[in-house]
Amino acid sequence: MFAESAALRRIKASPTVAISAQARALKSEGVDVIALSAGEPDFDTPDNIKDAAIKAIRDGVTKYTDPDGTPELKRAICAKFKRENGLDYTPGQVHVAPGGKPVIYNALLASLSPGDEVLIPAPYWVSYPDMALLAGGEPVIVPTRAEDGFRLKPEALEAAITPRSKWLILNSPSNPTGAAYSAADLKAIAEVLLRHPQVWVLTDDMYEHLLYDGFEFSTIAQVEPALYDRTLTMNGVSKAYAMTGWRIGYAAGPEPLIKAMGKAISQTTSNASSISQAAAVEALNGPQDFIPERAAHFEKRRDLVVSMLNQASGLVCAKPEGAFYVYPSCEGLIGRKTEAGKVIGSDEDFAKELLAAEAVAVVHGAAFGLSPFFRISYATSTEVLEDACTRIQRFCASLR
Ligand SMILES: Cc1ncc(COP(=O)(O)O)c(C=O)c1O
Structure with a gap:
């Protein structure tokens, strides 16, 4: 029988990769999932970089x-x-x-x-x-x-x-x-x-x-x-x-x-x-001018997400200086119950019930070593972010 090595038994699989896979699986079942769990820019690689790769292939x-x-x-x-x-x-x-x-x-x-x-x-x-x-x-x-x-x-x-x-x-x-x-x-x-x-x-x-x-x-x-x-x-x-x-x-x-x-x-x-x-x-x-242009898009998205999350009952979201993540506190919701009667006892419960109720995938703070928070990646379009934050607001308001 297969047994994991002693070295591997010391670690766990990446929780962010696991949550993104869960969101993809729900999507393939036809659920309208919004995954705010992935840590990658939604922009494409610039063409000059792609062209350099194609040239490299052709040049052997x-x-x-x-x-x-x-x-x-x-x-x-x-x-x-x-x-x-x-x-x-x-x-x-x-x-x-x-x-x-x-x-x-x-x-x-x-x-x-x-x-x-x-x-x-x-x-x-x-x-x-x-x-x-x-x-x-x-x-x-x-x-x-x-x-x-x-x-x-x-x-x-x-x-x-x-x-x-x-x-x-x-x-x-x-x-x-x-x-x-x-x-x-x-x-x-x-x-x-x-x-x-x-x-x-x-x-x-x-x-x-x-x-x-x-x-x-x-x-x-x-x-x-x-x-x-x-x-x-x-x-x-x-x-x-x-x-x-x-x-x-x-x-x-x-x-x-x-x-x-x-x-x-x-x-x-x-x-x-x-x-x-x-x-x-x-x-x-090569040219670097697209970098600040893209950063300006991310800045607008950050402002939108921070503002909408702070309007959600029980959430407090600080405005971060950079990257494409926010890390709001859900402390105000701990102890509340979902409409189905499930108690939100931790940030993990919050993320799980949010995915079940509104099909929004976020990553619970415990995965990053500090609770009760959760991480949202805002590397996605404004329309999707508005929809996601509206769903989060609705979920938070539904908790009693
Ligand atoms: C803080 C941080 N460091 C390193 C990496 C790894 O980057 P790469 O995809 O190049 O391995 C990531 C990717 O998510 C990251 O967020």
Whole structure:
């Protein structure tokens, strides 16, 4: 009989992937489901990027590449870090993998020994704790508060650090809250880290280009150069260039870490698709003007969703700085009953009953490590968002 490995038994399957699959299954049965559970832009990959991929195929760019990325893509990544973040990296400090997710996993796999701790502020992107476990480490969850804009407080970080702390993972703007850290916020966190040289920082900057109200992006290696030698600055093309299916993520950091990550990828996936890498070169080197245009669409959608959710009985929704998520509190509805008499005892019950009553799929906050909240992805059209928020309002009003 088949039995899962000891390593796999430590983790769970991605809850966001599971909820999206549930929504798709309902849709295939003919239910008019609105899925606000997926974390990907609804825009298409720009044509110049698609054309670069087609050209790569025609030119025979169809072979293995260096396991951790082509020289051309590494150069384009170095130019991006210099141009947009004022960070100096050489191609030997860059790692490319099939998506941002494997970049993070390779970093953890390359660096964690049993008992090493990974500090993860909650709410967190669902994959961090399980990737830390799979790589043999121990996730240490550090809660944040809605009152603090879901940002990690320096005191909370200080209290969570131990001699075994190996990494702090910072994600700004955040999935699932949309919260972003200003340069001053990062400076305060850096001050704590400077006192603890054993702690490295992995910054997940995937949503860098989705910031609103003029909020300026900052990343910790830029804000505190003294941390440069222990920071892995991670990013990717999935969200900024609407390239989730192409599978390209990247990171830059100290050479010994990058070498170790290269060793890990050389014996696992090997290189990301040669064609996707060629497309990513065009994404990073080509025209960037569509990025703020798309961000402006997302900003309007954020405003619509925040406003409509705050009109729903029992919900409180903060206005986040970036990404394409909101993370409203459903605390005001805990203890209420549905028309069928079911008690809403948790955010998971809320999400389940909302899907049953109004066919709107959202992800419960427990999946991200902070309750009672839920996550909505607003990467969909205004009409769909209006319909979804109207259904949510109707559901909340129906609870007694
Ligand atoms: C915060 C965050 N980091 C990393 C990723 C992974 O991106 P990719 O699709 O490139 O693996 C995601 C995707 O949802 C994300 O939300």
